[in-house]
Amino acid sequence: MFDALSDRLEKISSGLRSRGRLSDADLDAALGEVRQALLEADVELSVTSAFIAAVRERLQGEALSQSLSPGQQVIKAVHEQLVEVLGGEALKVTYASKPPTVILLAGLQGAGKTTTAAKLANWFKQQGRHPYLIAADLQRPAAVEQLRVLGRSIGVDVYSDSSNPVDVAKKGLKEATRIGRDVVIIDTAGRLSIDQELMNEVKKISKVTEPDYTFLVIDSVTGQDAVHTAKAFHDTLALSGIIVTKLDYDARGGAVLSARGVVGRPVVFAATGEKITDFDLFYPDRMASRILGMGDVLTLIEQAERNVDPDVAAAQASRMMSGEFTLDDFMTQLNQVRKMGSLGGLMKMMPGMSKEMRTAANNVDDGQLNKIEAIIQSMTVRERQNPVIIDGSRRTRIARGSGSSVTAVNQLLNQFTQMKKMMKQMGGGAMPQVPGMGKLSGAVARAQMARGAEVPAGLEALSAGMQAGQRANPPAGGRNNKKKKGGRVTPPKQR
Amino acid sequence: MTVAIIGVLVVVIVVILVRRRSRTGRAPQIAAPRAAMPKLLVTEVDNRPTLASLSTKLGASRGVFDRLRSLSGAPNREVLSVVEEILLRSDVGVALTSEILESLSDSHADESVLEHVRTALLQNLNRDRSVKTSSRAEHVPVWLFVGVNGVGKTTTIGKLAQQQRNAGRSVVLAAGDTFRAAAADQLAQWAERTGSDIVRASEGADPGSVVHDAIGRAFARKFDLVLADTAGRRANSSNLLDELAKVRRIADRSPGEVVETFLVLDATTGQNALTQAKEFLASAGVTGIVLTKLDGTARGGIVVAIERELGIPVKFIGVGEGVDDLLVFEPEAFVDSLLGA
Structure with a gap:
């Protein structure tokens, strides 16, 4: 439903192109789109305005790069600018000279405090510490339980009574x-x-325990x-940092920027899933x-590293480039990719993918992959x-053996040949010399190097290549689409 | 297309790994030049403006609001920007907001700005909001509750159970959230408080079987209604949504009949609520929304966009932690609270 910012800017970029310096009119147009994108990502209105003003200052008068x-x-x-604001000076947890180091978690109902408490305890445990949990949520039924x-599942003791x-x-x-x-x-x-009584209570807790760190737990789907x-x-507790939860949802998470914008304290941890271990420092x-909405190369890299054997990958890469790529190789890679997660999810992480590619990837389900596997086998x-x-x-x-149709076999073979x-x-020779690949590997290298401030330049070239390939063979594409419609049992996902 | 997509992924992954391998040593960290950036983006978060506070916002006398009220024809830019701020801050969303602004600036009708915005919002809230409590003969009506984590599903069930008990119906609660630690305990406390029956299983049990047992019990003992809890789940995982679809199928199997599927939505949720509604509509056939946590500062304006785009009506709103703080949704009152009038 959201256009990625790059898509948005592309729409107006014909007007932006080929000038030595961004004119005020261009800047207005571009920043207007940025504003829309931020608002759609749930960044709060006044934070958005302040942010846009800062970006404007940064861009004004800056010479355009070649x-x-x-x-x-x-x-x-x-x-x-976003990285700068979100990152700022990072918070490094220093342990109290006289233990224990006390950490207080606060937040709205349903933000995920209790789960976060356990995840945080587990994180400290992994750091070689000996954490202890105190369940002071006596409000919600069964929260202590x-x-x-x-706590039992991670081997950390929990203190509570009903006073x-x-x-x-x-x-x-x-x-x-x-x-x-x-x-x-x-x-x-x-x-x-706005519940003064409860806010006073948490203030009292803070007073008697004198926490070294007070974290606000905030849900990434939060709006304005x-x-x-x-x-x-922040006014009540003087927060030392923010923990963002539910990053496994597909929300853009502008709330993080909103919170960061008014509190001025760093975001320290991020919870990225339901499991206890789905918890990490915030990047x-x-x-x-x-x-x-620009994709997430770093996560993609991490997932790739976790699931793909680099030796196999290297061997396959050389075969790929020399055109000796076989259906066996394809199968191996298909399985590796599957291990990394859903195609839709992976595509989302990749920058520069067109909308059609994303939608298509979202609609690929495991059944279709199984079918391909069956045909090849x-x-x-x-x-x-x-x-x-x-x-x-x-x-x-083959069609009979795999329980599919000759059309499906044809399609697979056609697409494989194209690929x-x-x-x-x-x-075409050495990899980095090809523009598309150079761009990609550049993006990857930069992202890895700086964990940081550079924008992944995108895989536009690669994506464009893929799409050109698709267009070049309309019959295959057409049949494909038709078949998808007819053969689908579940309704198509709408995103 | 499938093969092409896999192709792209494969190529990318291989490239990434090959690059990684061939890289020796870590490249030096390049410090990016820092532009001056204020530590705090916004020091003062103003209270959300209301149309009623327009007069102060516009820095003029009280008379301005009265004039605005009676103002007809195309309003000026300043008025438009205030209206935009009000709508955006209520999480109505960019699309609907721009639409309303457009219609506002085109309007030449003889109505005040306030009336115009109010009418425009109300136009989107025109669905049938009746709540079904009865099923076909020889069936047990089931209300299914779905939603993401932490929106207040279990609490909502507790409150609705109380209302149904007050209305003289006997209720069975099905503790279908077998994932979250102690979720069934939480529901059990509600069952006790409201005098309802509960069917529960151990953690990690199949939620479908819990719901099935609850329906069987309700049928055998002639209970009037089954309220079925489900585990909170994110709306972008097809596995989790498939599981939910399965629970719904089981609940809808004779003698059960799902007469309402409520999507519980947290009023603090932003634009992601629309995605959530879409996904839960597709997998669980949502028939109504329960908008919770409206007693805070959040306004929950996204439900207007949801009702407009997906046709799912809001049926209840939660305005507090007390058992009686779950109210029937009234569009006029809701829109008035959005606009702060």
């Missing part, structure tokens, strides 16, 4: 000191920022209200790309090594 189009230059500035269950939250916190802290735990995490009840929440909590560059070894030999009768046999051709073209 290598970037004006549109790209705007994106780059926006991205850099929830933390106990989570009142302030006493629980006090006694819990005493207990932690007694049994020699060096990190104490206090989970508090979710509360509305994020600033009110953040401000109210501003990833968040910036996400807010702008129904071929003989020789056929897989050298698909050219597959004639009419072989096609019929092979393209790979060879891209290879």
Whole structure:
């Protein structure tokens, strides 16, 4: 539903192109689009305005670079600014000289405090610390029980009794000191920022426990209200940082910027899933790309590293470039890609993908991949090594063997041939000399190097190549589409 | 297309890995030049402007608002920007906001700006909001509750159970959230508080079987209504949504009949709510929205866009933590609160 910022800027970039310096009119037009994009990403209105003003200052009078189009230059500035604001000076957790180090979690109901408390405890445990959890959420039914269950699963003790939250916190802290735990995490009840009574209560807890760190837990799907929440909590508790949760949702997460904008404290941790281990330090560059809908190369790289054997990959790369790519190789890679997650999810992480590619990827389900696998497995070894030999009768046999149709087999073979051709073209000799690849590897290298401020230049070239390939063979595409419609059992996903 | 997509991915991954391998040593970190950036982007978060506070906002006398009220024809830029701010800050969303602004600037009708915006919003809130409590003969009506994590599904069920008990109906709660630690305990406390029956299983059990058992129990003992909880799930995972679709199918199997599927939505949610609604509509056939946590500073304006685009009506709103703080949704009152009038 959202246009990525780059798509948006492309729409107006014909007007932006080929000038030595961004004119005021161009800047207005471009920043107007940036504003829209930020608002759609749920960045709060006043934060958006302030942010746009800062970007404007940054861009005004800046000479246009030779290598970037004006549109790209705007994106780059926006991205850099986002990283800067989100990152700022990072917060490094220093442990109290007189343990325990006390951490207080606060936030609205449903932001994920209790789960975060457990995840944080687990994170400290991995750092070699001995955490202790205090369940001071006596408000929500069974919240204490929830933390106990989570605590058991990670082997961290949980303190609670049924007196009142302030006493629980006090006694819990005493207990932690007694049994020699060096990190104490206090989970508090979710509360509305305007509920004075509850805000006073959390203030009291903060007073008696004197936390070294107070984190605001904020949900990435939060809308404009994020600033009110953040401000109210900051005024009451003097926050030392922000923890953002539910980053596995497909929200853009502009709330992070909103909260950061009014609190002025860094975002420290990010929760990225339901499992206890889905919790990590916060990476501003990833968040910036996400807010702008620009893909997430770093996560893609990490997933690739986790799931793909580099030796196999290297061997295959050389075969790819020399055009010796076989259906067996394709199968191996298909399986590697599948291990990394859904195609839709992976495509989302890739910058520079066109909308059609994304939509198409979203609509590929496991069934379709299984079908491809079945077709390939129904071929003989020789056929897989050298698909050219597959004639009419072989096609019929393969179709029957895999329980699909000859059309499907044809389609697969056609697309495979195209893909092979393209790979060879891209290879064409030494990889980095080809513009498309150079751009890609440049982006990857930069992203890896700086974990940072550079905008991934995108895979436009590659994507364009793929699409050109698609267009060059309309019959295959047409059949494909038709078949998708007819053969679908579940309704198509709408995103 | 499928093969092409896999192709792209494969190429990218291979390139990434090959690059990684051939790289020796870490490239030096290049410090980016820092432009001056204020530490705080916004120091003062103004209270959300209301049309009623327009007069102060426009820096003029009180009379301005009265004039605005009676102002007809095309309003000026300043008025438009205030209206935009009000709508955006209420999470109505960029698309609907620009549409309303456009119609406002084109309007030559004899109505005040306030009336115009109000009418424009209300036009989108025109669906049938009736709530079904009965099923076909020989069936047990089931209300299914779906939504993402932390929106207040379990609490909503507790409150609705109380209302139904007050209305004289007997209720069975199905603790279908077998994922979150202690979710069933939470629901059990509500069952006790409201005098409802509960069917629960251990953590990690199949939610479908819990719902199935609850319906069987309700049918055998002639209960009037089953309220089925489900685990909170993100709306962008097809596995989780498929699981939900399965729970719904089971709940809809005779003698059960799903008469309402409520999407529970947190009023603080921003534009992602639209995606959530779309996905849950496709997988669980949502028939109504329960908008929770409206007692805070959030206004939940995104439901206007949801009702407009997907035709899902809001049926209840949660305005507090008390058992009686779940109200029937009234469009006029809601729009008035959005506009702060």
